[in-house]
Amino acid sequence: SQELEQSPQSLIVQEGKNLTINCTSSKTLYGLYWYKQKYGEGLIFLMMLQKGGEEKSHEKITAKLDEKKQQSSLHITASQPSHAGIYLCGADSGGTSYGKLTFGQGTILTVHP
Amino acid sequence: GAVVSQHPSRVICKSGTSVKIECRSLDFQATTMFWYRQFPKKSLMLMATSNEGSKATYEQGVEKDKFLINHASLTLSTLTVTSAHPEDSSFYICSARGQPTEAFFGQGTRLTVV
Numbered sequence: 066s067q068e069l070e071q072s073p074q075s076l077i078v079q080e081g082k083n084l085t086i087n088c089t090s091s092k093t094l095y096g097l098y099w100y101k102q103k104y105g106e107g108l109i110f111l112m113m114l115q116k117g118g119e120e121k122s123h124e125k126i127t128a129k130l131d132e133k134k135q136q137s138s139l140h141i142t143a144s145q146p147s148h149a150g151i152y153l154c155g156a157d158s159g160g161t162s163y164g165k166l167t168f169g170q171g172t173i174l175t176v177h178p
Numbered sequence: 179g180a181v182v183s184q185h186p187s188r189v190i191c192k193s194g195t196s197v198k199i200e201c202r203s204l205d206f207q208a209t210t211m212f213w214y215r216q217f218p219k220k221s222l223m224l225m226a227t228s229n230e231g232s233k234a235t236y237e238q239g240v241e242k243d244k245f246l247i248n249h250a251s252l253t254l255s256t257l258t259v260t261s262a263h264p265e266d267s268s269f270y271i272c273s274a275r276g277q278p279t280e281a282f283f284g285q286g287t288r289l290t291v292v
Contacts, residue, residue, distance in 0.1 A: 098281070104219070105269055107184075107285035153221060157281070164275030165212055168221045 067092045067156050071169035078144050079177050086139045086172045088154035094134045095159025098166060102151045111139070111152075141174075149176045180206045182274045184284025191262055191291055199257045199287045201272035207252035208274035212281070213245075216269040225270075228255040262291040 068091040078084050088097065096115045100108040112121045114130035114137060121128050125142045141148055151173050155166035181204040191197045201211055209230045214222040226247050227235040234247035244266075246258040255274075259266050271286040 100283075105286075105288055107271065108283045110283070113280060155222075155281075162227075164210060164273065164281040165224065165227060166222075166273070166281055167224070170221045 067158070067167050069154055069156055069167060069169035071152075071154055071172050073172060074170065075173040075175070077175045077177065080145060081143055084141050084144055084174070086152050086154075086174075088137045088139070088169050090135045090156055092135070092156075094130065094137070094156050095163070096157035097130055097134075097137045098155040098157065099128050099137070099139050100153045100155065102153060102171075104151060108153070144174075144176045146176045146178050149174055180204075180274070180280075180282045182208075182272065182282045182284040184272055184287055186287060187285055188288045189290070191289070193263055193291055194261055196258055196260045197262055197289060199259075199270055199272075199289075201255045201257070201274065201284050203253045203274040203282070206274075208255075209252060210275040211249060211255040212273045212275070213247060213255075213257050214271050214273070216271065216286075222271065225257075230255075259289065262289070264291045267291045 070089045072087050098113050099111040102108050112128040117132045117134045119130045127140045130137045151171045153171050154169045158165040183202045185200045211228040213225045215225050216222045225240045228247045228249040230249045236242050249255040267290050273281045273283045
């Protein structure tokens with residue numbers, strides 16, 4: 066079965082700083098999702114990556130998928146308190162099981178004003 | 179994007195009772211839905227895959243008789259926690275498989291068993 070390793074597990078930064086969260090897969094990724102969650106609430110979809118070398122950006126968040134499709138990174142530029150939360154990467158199983166996601170353990174981000 | 183509605187968002191029930199959680203795809207047909215559980219300060223763990231018109235496929239370690247899943251139509255899947263106990267208290271969230279390759283999540287349900 067596929068396993069996702071997220072790092073770091075937690076991150077505390079000062080407002081305005083840049084940060085990166087990594088997600089490494091034990092298998093080639095069919096599709097990689099990034100979500101943000103406030104604990105106990107639903108998932109906020111950030112981005113989905115499928116192609117090797119793909120990079121997507123939305124506002125101050127950029128996600129990349131490496132060429133080998135086994136590692137993804139999420140980069141936040143000039144962080145703000147509103148970026149605080151739990152960031153989850155999820156790997157799509159693909160094939161007949163597409164839509165079925167395996168999640169990393171999450172990264173808890175705290176942004177101090 | 180597609181919308182998945184989950185209801186209720188919060189529920190408190192007495193130990194020994196059953197609770198039903200609904201997951202609806204509002205603007206698309208979902209032949210497959212997924213149910214996840216999240217323990218405090220933990221990530222989401224897949225419980226089962228719900229297929230319209232057939233039996234759900236449960237992940238290893240998930241009790242089929244405790245977590246009953248019904249996918250009666252292309253837009254509705256339900257998860258019933260039977261004879262709930264305090265250890266069943268958790269955050270449950272569903273997702274629906276859309277087209278072409280994307281999963282859309284509901285808002286989640288916080289279950290507290292007292």
